[in-house]
Amino acid sequence: MAELVQLLFAGLTTGAVYALVALGFTLIFQASEVVNFAQGEFVMLGGMVTVFAMKAGLPLPLSALLAVLVAVATGVLLHRLAIEPAKGATVVTLIIVTIGASILVRGLAQILFDKQFHALPAFTGDEPLRVLGAAILPQSLWVLGGAAAIVFGLWLFMERTLLGKAVRATAANRLAAELVGIDTRLVLALAFAVSAAIGAVGGILVTPITLTSYAVGTLLALKGFAAAMLGGIGNPVGAVAGGLFLGLLEAFAAGWISSTYKDGVAFLVILLVLFLMPQGLFGRRAVERV
Amino acid sequence: MIRRRLLQGVATAGLLLAAQPLAAAEPIKIGSFLSVTGPASFLGDPEKRTLELYVGKINAAGGVLGRKLELVVYDDGGDANNARTFATRLVESDKVVAVVGGTTTATTMAAIPVLEDAQVPFISLAGGIEIVEPVKPFTFKTPHTDRMACEKIFEDVKKRGLSKVGLISSTAGFGASMRNQCLKVAPERGIQIVADERYAPGDTDTTPQLNKIKGSGAQAIVNADFGQGPAIVTRNVKQLGLDLPLYQSHGVASKSFIDLAGPAAEGVRLPAAAMLVPDQLPDSDPQKKVVLDYKTTYESTQNQPVSTFGGHAYDGLMLLVQAIERAGSTDGVKIRDALQATKGFVGTGGVVNMSPTDHMGLDLSAFRMLEIRGGTWKLLY
Amino acid sequence: MSPGTRTKIAVLGVLLLVLLLVPILLPSAFHLRVAALVWINATAALGLALLMGQAGQVSLGHAGFMGIGAYATALGPKHLGLDPLASMALGTLAAGLLALLVGRPILRLKGHYLAVATLGLGILVHLVIVSEVPITGGPDGIQVPRLEFLGWRLVGPELWYGITGTVLLLAAWLALNLEDSATGRALRALHDSEIAASVVGVDVARHKLVVFVIAAVYAAIAGGLFALFNRFVTPDVAGFLRSIELVTMVVIGGMGSIAGAIVGAALLTVLPQALTLFHEYEHAVLGFLIILFMVFLRQGIVPGLAGLLARRRLA
Structure with missing residues (x-):
């Protein structure tokens, strides 16, 4: 039992980060069909800016706010200076643009910050909580709670605000949205800004557990992408479910099957799921118009 | 007596005259490829900083054999294939005299054939035992295995x-x-x-x-x-x-x-290595002075704590410089011979005694057992 | 002469000219090594260009096939006592068979789902190479024996420049023929619309599979050549970043363009060598350049420049 709970929490904590990255992918994908491979860099910026702002003497909440602002500015700049000018290019071309952007952000981060690993202090102490014989870090609860709050906030925004409805309309049919007077350019910029903020918050929440460095973005982008696809891209519920599922897969594969091949087990399951459900767990079947 | 002095003076002047234009025209080129970015940047970064720092210091103190050192560093990003390309570039285009570099075992192993073929002495900064076992004629290493x-x-x-x-x-x-x-x-x-x-x-x-x-x-x-x-x-x-x-x-x-x-x-x-606990070493320890010097120099110029990885680069550079001085030449074979004749070199990693069959020259005594106590290193034995 | 034949002759002619000129203009072993790497990468990119440009399918795990080719060439002689060349042939066969086997289910997926499935495939190959240390040498890599042919030791940058260049020329010739064949035209139709292609009687699934296998074989050959030429391979050859690099080569050069794949491979192989000039800024500059190319030549370098030229001629 203790082992089960331990693995469960290990998987959920890692999975929550994947879920937030996947959610970022989904938002931008909905608005533009672009898979933004620079998504992991937002997580990196969240952690690194907070670390360096605290080193400069700012308190944690202010540092975190600054980090989110920096990430959002990066996201908006990415849209304005790279995605917007390439408007009309094929989706694959836009994906390469985001890959270029992630190399650029990482290249600048290694100069502006440094190449060392950094930690943040846990928000509410390091003393593990005992749950059914398992030891859970309080920070894990922050990560899970934070992820849940973000998902709920995003749902409220999408369902209850005019802007949110504009985003959904653009996602459903861009041309129709433009015809009813929605500024789709603004919607797309907004999608980049919100994705960046989500990524940055995720980065701040997990850095006390996972540590951070200028280079953590690549792996997160890869895992987040896999999670988004597993859930069914373009579906926020799918993104969260896919992220948590991937995290759990890795933890249980490491604990029960083979720690060497845990990533292999995770990707085998993804392949299997896609063979059986080619649109992912929650994806809808798209109809191709001829 | 006076005549002898005079003669000596003339001879020295002649030597100086002969050496002068050479020194001005031709620095000694030392090459390096390091994993300054990528997964091993944690190691490669302090290595690069150390090499640049000490090449500058050596030049400020007059260089080696009366010639300045010129350092050529490439970042292989941790990719062995890049390392091999850069090793080729160092040999073919930059025409370096020797190489101090190779952050990881993989990048080192990829570069060895190139440098061995060109008979360029190579001091690796990576840990893998296969680098020096079996011994290769021109390959050396500084870290413990x-x-x-x-x-x-x-x-x-x-x-x-x-x-x-x-x-x-x-x-x-x-x-x-x-x-x-x-x-x-x-x-x-x-x-x-x-x-x-x-x-x-x-x-x-x-x-x-x-x-x-x-x-x-x-x-x-x-x-x-x-x-x-x-x-x-x-x-x-x-x-x-x-x-x-x-x-x-x-x-x-x-x-x-x-x-x-x-x-x-x-x-x-x-x-x-002793590097982490210089203050706790007894004054009789031969490494104490070297390690303290390196630590103070690095920390006062780089604004970051010293690591043993940068120390490996320090050891590599110093071993090479001393070998060039002993060889009195920048010929690859002569430097190699001088390198493997190194005895009692005191570095940050330990006391190095090389031989034609041992291209690392460290034994278990180079390792100290440390324990972390009160947030700092404690030397056990 | 049909326009297809004219393009074919033009592309192969220019390629041959470049192949002959490089050793005359840049004779140092370093330059020849970089050039040989360009030819090897271009061979792999060519296969991917067929898959992406002709069949409209993205593979994010293509380096996996390169890894199979490279490691087969390294491991055959070590564990089975085989000739390196025979091992390379076996590796190529294995890569082709694997593509054939997993191709059917994987290619049923569309767009990004296909991308993540190929990504998974690449990661699995990489993971096996990294983890099975006693067999593969693990992350520290493995030496590859010298190639001997009729008692001749095949060494020297000039020789390998020639071998890799010849292979690329052959690969380009085959790819161009494929592009111009009935199958190729069917594939191009497929890129535009699968349903339309199947309505006019093209066996979509079969063609996709054929191209997938061809792309895998090209990558495996490139991997095998790399192992023989480099005489040392590490798991990086099969890594995720290599796969991304290959895709970037194809897109930057110009999707759907055989010449574009070669230009893209040349650019991404030579650029890091040129960017060492910028020292610590080299990665930032590389990222910036990729964005710049994609924004201003969004169809890729070769089609983009061709378009510019055509417009000027009209004006």
Whole structure:
């Protein structure tokens, strides 16, 4: 039992980060069909800016706010200076643009910050909580709670605000949205800004557990992408479910099957799921118009 | 008497005249390829800073053989294929006299054939034992091998009267190589490996693996990795409340490990070079002065704590400079001969005694056993 | 002469000219090594260009096939006592068979789902190479024996420049023929619309599979050549970043353009060598350049420049 709970929490904590990255992918994908491979860099910026702002003497909440602002500015700049000018290019071309952007952000981060690993202090102490014989870090609860709050906030925004409805309309049919007077350019910029903020918050929440460095973005982008696809891209519920599922897969594969091949087990399951459900767990079947 | 003086003076002047234009025209080129970015940037970055820092200092002090040193550094990003291309470039385009570099075993092994073919002396900064075993004519290395780390750790485990070890290692180069060596030397040292768990580079939670070690009957845990992994493992051991002695390797030997692992680092032991504890060395220790000098110079110019990795680069550069001076030449074969004749060189990694059959020149005494106490290193023996 | 034949002759002619000129203009072993790497990468990119440009399918795990070719060439002689060349042939066969086997289910997926499935495939190959240390040498890599042919030792940058260049020329010739064949035209139709293609009687699934296998074989050959030429391989050859690099080569050069794949491969192989000039800024500059190319030549370099030229001629 203790082992089960331990693995469960290990998987959920890692999975929550994947879920937030996947959610970022989904938002931008909905608005533009672009898979933004620079998504992991937002997580990196969240952690690194907070670390360096605290080193400069700012308190944690202010540092975190600054980090989110920096990430959002990066996201908006990415849209304005790279995605917007390439408007009309094929989706694959836009994906390469985001890959270029992630190399650029990482290249600048290694100069502006440094190449060392950094930690943040846990928000509410390091003393593990005992749950059914398992030891859970309080920070894990922050990560899970934070992820849940973000998902709920995003749902409220999408369902209850005019802007949110504009985003959904653009996602459903861009041309129709433009015809009813929605500024789709603004919607797309907004999608980049919100994705960046989500990524940055995720980065701040997990850095006390996972540590951070200028280079953590690549792996997160890869895992987040896999999670988004597993859930069914373009579906926020799918993104969260896919992220948590991937995290759990890795933890249980490491604990029960083979720690060497845990990533292999995770990707085998993804392949299997896609063979059986080619649109992912929650994806809808798209109809191709001829 | 006076005539002799005069003659000497004339001869010296003549030598100076002959040497002068040469010194002005031709610096001695030293090449380097390092993993300044990528997964091993944690090691490559301080190595690069050290080389640049000390080449500048040597030049300010008049250079070598009356000539300035010129350093050519390329960043291989941790990719072995890039390393080989840059090694070719150093030999063919830059025409370097010798190479000090190769952050990882993979980048080093990829470059060796190129440098051996060109008969360019090469001092590697990587740990893998295969670099100098079997001995290759022009290849040397400065860091301790991972096999030595395993031996030192197992020695300490035995001293504590324990014998069952749970191994947890990264699947990346350093971890995989040290895991291999530990599995190999364990039986010779009377150690039984009861668990052999691994994690991928970049993994941020190792509690599933440690949970398995918990159930394996291990009496001590050995972690083979550098960078972020060891800090995560150390924190996870604390989180799970595993009350077992935890050993890290020389791969974590920098102050940032203690900062990253936080209070969980208390009681962790590791084999490391004297570099980490210069103040605790007795005054009679030959390494004390060298290590203190390097530490002060590095920390006062780079604004970051010293690590043993930068020290490997310091040792490599100094070994090379002294060899060039002894050889009195920049000819590859002559430098090589001088390098392997190195005796009693005191570096940050230990006292180096090379020979044609030993191109590393360190023994187990170069490793100290340290324990982390009160947030800092404590020299045990 | 049909327009297809004219393009074919133009592309092969220019390629041959470049192949002959490089050793005359840049004779140092370093330059020849970089050039040989360009030819090897271009061979792999060519296969991917067929898959992406012709069949409209993205593979994010293509380096996996390169890894199979490279490691087969390294491991055959070590563990089975085989000739390196025979091992390379076996590796190529294995890569082709694997593509054939997993191709059917994987290619049923569309767009990004296909991308993540190929990504998974690449990661699995990489993971096996990294983890099975006693067999593969693990992350520290493995030496590859010298190639001997009729008692001749095949060494020297000039020789390998020639071998890799010849292979690329052959690969380009085959790819161009494929593009111009009935199958190729069917594939191009497929890129535009699968349903339309199947309505006019093209066996979509079969063609996709054929191209997938061809792309895998090209990558495996490139991997094998790399192992023989480099005489040392590490798991990086099969890594995720290599796969991304290959895709970037194809897109930057110009999707759907055989010449584009070669230009893209040349650019991404030579650029890091040129960017060492910028020292610590080299990665930032590389990222910036990729964005710049994609924004201003969004169809890729070759089609983009061709378009510019055509417009000027009209004006």
